[in-house]
Amino acid sequence: MRHAVIDIGTNTVKLLVAEIRDGQVVPVVSKDQTTRLGEGVDATRRLNPAAIARTVAAITSYVADVHELEATNLIAFTTSAARDAVNQQDFLDAVRQQCGLEVEVLTGEREAELIFRGVSSDSVWAQHRLLVLDIGGGSAEFIQGTSGKIERWQSLPLGAVRLTEQFRDRSFAELVEYLRMTLWSALADYEVKGRQFIATGGATTTLGRIATGEADHAGLTFAEVSSLVARLNALPLAERRKIPGLPPDRADIIVAGGAVLMFAMEMLGATNLTVSTRNLRYGALLS
Secondary structure, X not given: OEEEXXXXXXXXXEEEEEEEEOOEEEEEEEEEEEOOOOOOHHHHOOOOHHHHHHHHHHHHHHHHHHHHOXXXXXXXXXXXXXXXXXXXXXXXXXXXXXXXXXXXXXXXXXXXXXXHHHHHOOOOOOOOEEEEEEEOOOOEEEEEEEOOEEEEEEEEOOOHHHHHHHOOOOOHHHHHHHHHHHHHHHOOOOOOOOOEEEEEOHHHHHHHHHHHOOOOOOEEEHHHHHHHHHXXXXXXXXXXXXXXXXXHHHOOOHHXXXXXXXXHHHHHOOOEEEXXXXXXXXXXXXX
């Protein structure tokens, strides 16, 4: 039996069609499209009509894929952008009317739960003490736990799209100062010592692909992340778009997303991390 999940994020809409075998998610098809639903939401607290239209079109194509692949169960949810928007109902109504699909708006807590469940489903570290960081378009989730059980979590407004828009006309040094100030207090009760540090989300998997050619289970050191973020920041946008492993439509937000990862590692004293692609969608299917 095939199951499907559509994850409607601030920057991308993702589809996962999979089978569940012995408690494990076995992917059949995985896709993503950049629609930037959260464009401008940080400043206006509203989803704009063009972003809604782009996103609904992507969802429509995914619903067709789900039918073609004969998945018997489809769930859909949305995260930070819709969660923060005062007109989220406009988007939910548009999806219902055009796609015949009910979309759940996840709370920050529920999002963290599903991310941690997805990461913990990986047999490599299922029984380990974990510290998980998921960097999305609108928010970043920090989750600490052991053997699939959450001990501490928080969702911070440090998504790659949100920060790119906030600091578009400001310097990288100002972004650095903001991240250090925010993360210094936010991560005071988190510890990386004795834990496997797992990072996931679009910015992280992209950095993994740029650095190693792979995403899932890619290993990155703090020095590698810092060097890569510095390199990307120094390049004009047009040059960034030519980098292998970096999708052109993510080139404008990769510096902000990478900076969150870099300064989280700095604040935590993390010398290395492992990239995971098993996050929110995997957790949703398993729940």
